[in-house]
Amino acid sequence: FFPRLESLxxxxxxxxxxxxxxxxxxxxxxxxxxxxxxxxxxxxxxxVPCHTTTSPRPKSLVPSTSLPARxxxxxxxxxLGQIRGWFASMxxxxxxxxxxxxxxRTHEDQMKFCSEDALFNASGAGDAWADQFPLGRxxxxxxxxxxxxxxxxxxxxxxxxxxxxxxxxxxxxxxxxVGPLRKLNAAVQARGWRGLGVWVPGNLDEAHLAMLQEAGxxxxxxxxxxxxxxxxxxxxxxxxxxxxxxxxxxxxxxPINEDKNTSQGRWPLxxxxxxxxIANCTDLFRTYDMIKVLSIAAVxxxxxxxxxxxxxxxxxxxxxxxxxxxxxxAVTAALGGAVQPMRSQSPPLPALFQTYMGQGNVSxxxxxxxxxxxxxxxxxxxxxxxxxxxxxxxxxxxxVSVSDTVLYDAWNFSLADDAAVISxxxxxxxxxxxxxxxxxxxxxxxxxVAAHKTQHGDDGSFSSSAHTGVxxxxxxxxxxxxxxxxxxxxQTPFLVLTRYPMSTPDGTAPVALTALGRTLPHxxxxxxxxxxxxxxxxxxxxxxxxxxxxxxxxxxxxxVLPATADxxxxxxxxxxxGSPTVLAQDLASNGPPHDITDKxxxxxxxxxxxxxxxxxxxxxxxxxxxxxxxxxxGLVLSISV
Numbered sequence: 035f036f037p038r039l040e041s042l043x044x045x046x047x048x049x050x051x052x053x054x055x056x057x058x059x060x061x062x063x064x065x066x067x068x069x070x071x072x073x074x075x076x077x078x079x080x081x082v083p084c085h086t087t088t089s090p091r092p093k094s095l096v097p098s099t100s101l102p103a104r105x106x107x108x109x110x111x112x113x114l115g116q117i118r119g120w121f122a123s124m125x126x127x128x129x130x131x132x133x134x135x136x137x138x139r140t141h142e143d144q145m146k147f148c149s150e151d152a153l154f155n156a157s158g159a160g161d162a163w164a165d166q167f168p169l170g171r172x173x174x175x176x177x178x179x180x181x182x183x184x185x186x187x188x189x190x191x192x193x194x195x196x197x198x199x200x201x202x203x204x205x206x207x208x209x210x211x212v213g214p215l216r217k218l219n220a221a222v223q224a225r226g227w228r229g230l231g232v233w234v235p236g237n238l239d240e241a242h243l244a245m246l247q248e249a250g251x252x253x254x255x256x257x258x259x260x261x262x263x264x265x266x267x268x269x270x271x272x273x274x275x276x277x278x279x280x281x282x283x284x285x286x287x288x289p290i291n292e293d294k295n296t297s298q299g300r301w302p303l304x305x306x307x308x309x310x311x312i313a314n315c316t317d318l319f320r321t322y323d324m325i326k327v328l329s330i331a332a333v334x335x336x337x338x339x340x341x342x343x344x345x346x347x348x349x350x351x352x353x354x355x356x357x358x359x360x361x362x363x364a365v366t367a368a369l370g371g372a373v374q375p376m377r378s379q380s381p382p383l384p385a386l387f388q389t390y391m392g393q394g395n396v397s398x399x400x401x402x403x404x405x406x407x408x409x410x411x412x413x414x415x416x417x418x419x420x421x422x423x424x425x426x427x428x429x430x431x432x433x434v435s436v437s438d439t440v441l442y443d444a445w446n447f448s449l450a451d452d453a454a455v456i457s458x459x460x461x462x463x464x465x466x467x468x469x470x471x472x473x474x475x476x477x478x479x480x481x482x483v484a485a486h487k488t489q490h491g492d493d494g495s496f497s498s499s500a501h502t503g504v505x506x507x508x509x510x511x512x513x514x515x516x517x518x519x520x521x522x523x524x525q526t527p528f529l530v531l532t533r534y535p536m537s538t539p540d541g542t543a544p545v546a547l548t549a550l551g552r553t554l555p556h557x558x559x560x561x562x563x564x565x566x567x568x569x570x571x572x573x574x575x576x577x578x579x580x581x582x583x584x585x586x587x588x589x590x591x592x593x594v595l596p597a598t599a600d601x602x603x604x605x606x607x608x609x610x611x612g613s614p615t616v617l618a619q620d621l622a623s624n625g626p627p628h629d630i631t632d633k634x635x636x637x638x639x640x641x642x643x644x645x646x647x648x649x650x651x652x653x654x655x656x657x658x659x660x661x662x663x664x665x666x667x668g669l670v671l672s673i674s675v
Contacts, residue, residue, distance in 0.1 A: 094625025095581060095617065095670045097415040100173045100228075103252060104354060106414040107277045107318050107372050109175035109231050110407075111255075112148055114361065114376035114391070115163055116181060118401075119147030121387040122380065132386050136450050141180060141187060148181030149199040154221070161379040164225040168659070169622055170408030173415070174373075175253045176222050177231030190234045193242050211242075215249035231255060240268045247273035255279050255320075263315035266353055281320035281360070284308040289323040289454050291332050291467050299442060299468040301332070306339035313344065313422050314351035318372060320358050325452050327389055327397075327560075328467040330550050331443040333362040334528055335469035337369050341422060341434045348431065349423025356419045367410040368530035368548035368585065369475055370420035375407045389451040396559020398551065402664045405657075409621035409668030413583050416670060417534040417544035420475070425535050433477040436470035441528060443467055443553040464555055469528060476533030478573060481547060483526055484566040484589075525563045527551060527586065533574070542580030545571060549586030551666075562587040562666060564647050570594045572641070582671040583621070584654065588647040595641045595673070614643065617672040623657035627672065643673065 100106070120143050124132050135143070153176075155162035164176060180187055184194040184204070195214040197204035203218045219230040231253030232246070237260050246254060252275055256265060266278045283289070285305040293302040313319035321340060324332040340357060349355060359366030361376040377400045383391055392400035424431055444466040447455050455461050472480040528550040536543040547569050551562040566589045571579055576596050584591060613636045619627035630653060635644040654667025 091617065091626060091629065092672070094623075095416075095619045095627050095672055096412050096621060096623075096625065098624075099415070101415060101418055103175070103228050104277055104317065105418050106173060106411075107175070107253065107279070107354075107356065107358075107419075108170075108173055108411045108414065109177040109253060109255075109372075109374055110163065110166065110171075110378075111177050111179055111361065111374055111376045112152070112163060112181075113144070113179035115152060115378045115380070116144040116147040116179065118378070118380040118383065118391055119152060120144050121383045121391065123147075124384055124387075125382070127384070129384075129386065132384050133449065136386070137456065145181030145187075146199065148178055150202055153178075154225075163378055164222060164227070166378055167404060167408050167411075168226070169624075170411040171225070171227045173411040174227060175229055175231040176225075176227045177233065177253060177255055179233045179255070180235075180257075182232060187235055190232075191238060191242065193232070193234075193245055211245045212249045215246070215251055219250045228252070233257060236260060238265055238268075240272050243269050243276065244272040246276055251276070253277050253279070255281070257281055258283075261312050263312065263353070266316045277317045277354075279318040279320055279358070280312050280316045281322050282309060282312055283322035287458075289325055289332075289452075290458060290465065291324070291335055299466040300440075301336040301339050303339060303343065306336070306343040307347070309340055310343040310347055310349060310422065313340070313355055313357060314347070314349040315353055317354040318356045318358055319422075320360050320374065322360055324360070324362065325445075325454055325465070325467070326361070326392065327445045327451060328443050328465065328553060329362040330365055330528060330553070331441070331467040331469040333359050333365040334369075334473065334530070334550070335467070337365060337371065338434065338436055338470060338473045341369065341432065341475060342436070344422035345432050345434060347423065350428075351423075355421040355423060357422060363407060363410055364548070364550060364585070365530075367413065368532065368546065368550065369473065370417075370532050370534065370546075372419050373407065373410045373414075377401050377403065377407070379404065386450045389448065390453075394559075396557060398553075398560040399664050402662055404665065405622050405655075405659050405663045406665035406668060408659075409585070409654075409665070412621045413546065413585075413668070413670070416581050417532075417546060417583065420532075420534060427535070430535070433475070435474040435480055437472040437480055439471040440468045441471045441526065441552070444555050445553060446555040471526060472529040472531075474531045474533075476535075476543075478531050478533045478545070479570045481529040481531040481567050481569045483529070484568070524552070524554065526565060527563050529567060531569050534580075536578060540580075542578050543574065544580040544583065545569075545574075546583035546585065547591065549588055551587075564589040566590040566592065568592045568594065572596045579673070582673065583669070584645075584650055584671065585668045586666050588650055590647055591645045591650060593643045593645075593673075595643060597641060613638075614673050616643065616645075617674070618649075618653040618669050620654055620657040621668045621670055622659065627670075628653060628656075 124135060153163050182196060183190040184196045193211045195204045195218060204214045222230045229252050232251060233255045235257045254276055256279060258281060260280060269276045269278050285302055291301040292298055293300045309319065321336050337357065356372050358372040358374040360374060363373040363375045367373050380401050383393060388394035389397060392398045444464055446464045447460040449455060449461050474480045530548045532546045534544045549567060551560055553560045564587050572594055574596055579595060615631050616634045617627040618630045619625055630649060633649050651667050654669035
């Protein structure tokens with residue numbers, strides 16, 4: 035509504051100005067004569083600024099159509115939704131009963147909550163998975179995890195849909211595989227999704243791959259196994275439309291990142307190399323499970339090393355070679371991966387399980403960040419996920435840079451804060467997960483934070499390696515809520531800057547800047563520090579800067595743009611002289627974009643375009659679907675003459 039109102043007001047103002055000018059000319063004619071009025075008209079014409087003759091504002095900066103599924107295989111995974119259903123079923127139990135259920139749990143407890151009711155809200159008791167992400171689901175598969183199948187986990191290879199949990203779709207007698215899956219896939223597509231995806235542990239033979247092809251199922255999530263990608267090769271023969279995802283966690287400490295040979299809290303390089311070799315032969319590689327409350331640091335470290343290892347190996351396999359993040363979509367999207375959220379709306383949960391689900395006073399409130407998913411998947415309409423290693427042109431190898439500074443997130447764990455607490459003996463311990471403070475993919479310099487004073491009394495340098503040991507002492511030795519020696523690095527977000535391949539018809543390359551929140555031990559919890567971030571784009575060739583995505587919370591963003599030698603456009607358009615026109619659009623909106631030229635600051639000498647954090651938040655959340663949605667801003671910028 036507001037963009038349309040803004041457009042109407044602009045048109046009305048322009049009409050009033052023209053009418054007023056004509057009235058003034060008619061009044062002046064008796065005094066100046068006809069020739070004098072012609073001179074006035076000519077002078078006014080020459081005085082009109084160039085920007086008033088620009089092309090009309092586009093209806094939307096976000097394309098109206100999705101990319102082919104193989105190029106952007108995003109999906110919603112049902113697994114955490116199933117766990118939420120199990121947790122909610124214990125709302126009326128005592129704490130002792132909940133604790134007993136947690137300590138004696140098996141996968142069967144969660145499997146029964148993968149159901150027709152959860153998927154389509156058959157009973158009317160809650161929010162259906164199929165109704166989530168109304169603006170984003172056209173770009174996503176709906177992937178049913180362990181529990182969709184008839185029988186135990188091992189029976190998933192038979193592809194029989196459970197008649198108990200999906201009574202409206204499963205065949206009587208359980209003999210037919212294709213019919214029930216085809217019917218369920220059609221029902222999912224009728225709700226606006228790309229289609230159905232299914233989970234299978236480890237392997238699947240050609241006969242059953244052909245059944246998926248016949249049923250119209252286009253996404254297969256393999257959980258572990260098949261490190262040589264035999265399933266992917268078989269799918270090419272008998273199920274050419276099927277996207278095959280592999281997931282593998284080759285380190286014994288998984289889901290925790292812990293390199294015992296170097297420093298605690300980091301993903302081992304050897305594990306990243308093993309994952310890269312599997313990614314080389316599959317369509318989509320999932321970097322596997324992590325501790326949910328520390329997922330940002332853990333996944334950023336894991337995936338940045340995956341990208342780096344893929345470059346070292348020079349990956350150039352024939353498969354798609356994309357990667358996803360198993361429930362940490364903000365990091366994965368920032369690095370150019372495929373988004374795989376597990377979040378969904380849920381009823382209130384017992385206090386014992388709230389940290390696990392991202393609820394509670396100091397949590398990230400993941401279940402109230404649904405608009406974020408729509409923004410991230412719609413960004414891929416502009417900037418498709420990037421293959422690992424060699425790029426699609428066959429001659430350009432991927433590039434990545436990571437900062438020397440390592441930031442550590444940490445959490446003090448209670449019994450049910452994560453599934454790994456019992457198996458990894460984490461109860462009443464503080465666990466830290468580290469990742470580079472800044473990452474750049476695609477060849478751009480690292481994004482930087484404006485200098486500020488620290489509690490150490492130094493100059494606030496963003497790259498001071500001396501802080502790493504201080505952070506370790508803060509969280510690994512002193513325990514919860516004692517971060518006094520960590521200085522301003524505790525108030526610094528993780529930063530990611532990604533330049534996408536030049537694949538758009540106009541010969542430009544999209545760019546995305548992302549600020550990611552932090553987590554400190556209770557009672558601090560999750561927070562999103564707002565700092566001024568500088569992104570230097572001057573290494574890009576003139577006229578190649580495309581649309582710019584900005585994600586996260588900031589004090590301000592400063593984009594340093596390359597100079598041009600003439601008055602042609604710089605990508606979406608930038609003149610050597612004069613102030614650029616800047617359009618902004620919430621990625622959760624269908625447009626039209628807002629003209630924010632007068633609200634941005636431009637320095638022609640330094641070629642710096644500055645946007646305040648308040649402006650980014652205003653524009654990047656303007657299409658919020660609900661007052662209760664807590665998603666951070668996500669917007670796209672067009673910079674033009």
